[in-house]
Amino acid sequence: MSESDSFKHKFVTLTIKCPICSKESQLNVPRSVIEQNPSGLVTIYVPRSNCFHAYLIDVDKNFEIRGYLPTDYHLDVDTGFEYTVPGTPHRIWMDMSFQLLFAYFGVNNFLHLMRALIMGTRVFCIVQNLPNGKIIQKYLRKLGQECFNGTGEILFGTRSEYLETNQAFSEDLVIDVDWGFILNDPFIKEQKLETESRITKKLLSIKDRIKQEQILKEEISEIMERANYCRQLFRIERKLTEEEVIKKFKKSFRAKISRNELEYLFAVVWNRYGMDFKKKLKDAKERVADFLSSF
Numbered sequence: 001m002s003e004s005d006s007f008k009h010k011f012v013t014l015t016i017k018c019p020i021c022s023k024e025s026q027l028n029v030p031r032s033v034i035e036q037n038p039s040g041l042v043t044i045y046v047p048r049s050n051c052f053h054a055y056l057i058d059v060d061k062n063f064e065i066r067g068y069l070p071t072d073y074h075l076d077v078d079t080g081f082e083y084t085v086p087g088t089p090h091r092i093w094m095d096m097s098f099q100l101l102f103a104y105f106g107v108n109n110f111l112h113l114m115r116a117l118i119m120g121t122r123v124f125c126i127v128q129n130l131p132n133g134k135i136i137q138k139y140l141r142k143l144g145q146e147c148f149n150g151t152g153e154i155l156f157g158t159r160s161e162y163l164e165t166n167q168a169f170s171e172d173l174v175i176d177v178d179w180g181f182i183l184n185d186p187f188i189k190e191q192k193l194e195t196e197s198r199i200t201k202k203l204l205s206i207k208d209r210i211k212q213e214q215i216l217k218e219e220i221s222e223i224m225e226r227a228n229y230c231r232q233l234f235r236i237e238r239k240l241t242e243e244e245v246i247k248k249f250k251k252s253f254r255a256k257i258s259r260n261e262l263e264y265l266f267a268v269v270w271n272r273y274g275m276d277f278k279k280k281l282k283d284a285k286e287r288v289a290d291f292l293s294s295f
Contacts, residue, residue: 014065042058119267122169125156127158
């Protein structure tokens with residue numbers, strides 16, 4: 001695919017007309033921003049550029065402009081960023097939220113990012129626009145501390161920075177944000193992203209960022225509580241029969257729990273608390289594997 005074809009694949013060119021002075025210009029909008037928006041209608045901020053007027057446009061899922069709205073005042077704050085569209089003087093203002101993260105990373109990358117945050121896995125994001133990347137990085141680190149009980153290191157850097165140190169990230173999640181794909185996936189391919197998909201769907205149904213973070217804290221808190229129980233239950237010195245283990249699990253969670261859910265919880269245990277088992281980690285994993293095979 002040529003560079004020109006690649007650009008057309010990632011962006012759609014809109015002809016926009018200023019609602020104040022009627023001057024026309026071209027705006028290249030990332031297709032993912034519109035295609036991955038669950039509401040089907042995206043509001044894009046067009047800053048002062050060709051005609052020195054700032055305004056908003058509404059774009060539907062068919063890339064048709066549904067309306068224009070002039071802005072009276074615009075203040076740059078650290079709750080979002082203006083996304084610079086390559087090849088144009090235009091920028092898209094997006095408030096910081098999970099809708100922004102979802103549009104910024106794309107569906108598959110976002111779900112993998114969510115898993116990395118839950119597992120405590122280190123993440124390296126390759127971006128060309130480092131100023132925007134640093135704002136996202138700052139927000140992800142804030143979420144990591146406040147909602148995920150801490151996370152692995154979250155890094156943003158250019159492609160050249162990654163290529164210089166790529167061996168250091170062979171066991172970590174590496175996302176090429178600019179091209180929209182994962183360069184290194186440390187997770188087990190057979191484990192579907194069901195938990196992350198369920199949480200993401202719930203978050204995207206909420207528009208308020210504060211409410212989103214509250215819901216996220218509740219979801220992650222429940223996962224960590226269960227994972228911690230798994231960690232305590234399967235310490236090597238514990239001598240429980242499989243029947244006793246299953247009974248304790250069901251009693252603790254007050255509901256039936258599937259094998260897939262258990263496998264997911266133990267994945268959290270190994271990634272976050274593997275060092276707790278030290279040299280006996282292999283024995284602990286084998287014991288858990290035997291338990292799961294009979295669950």
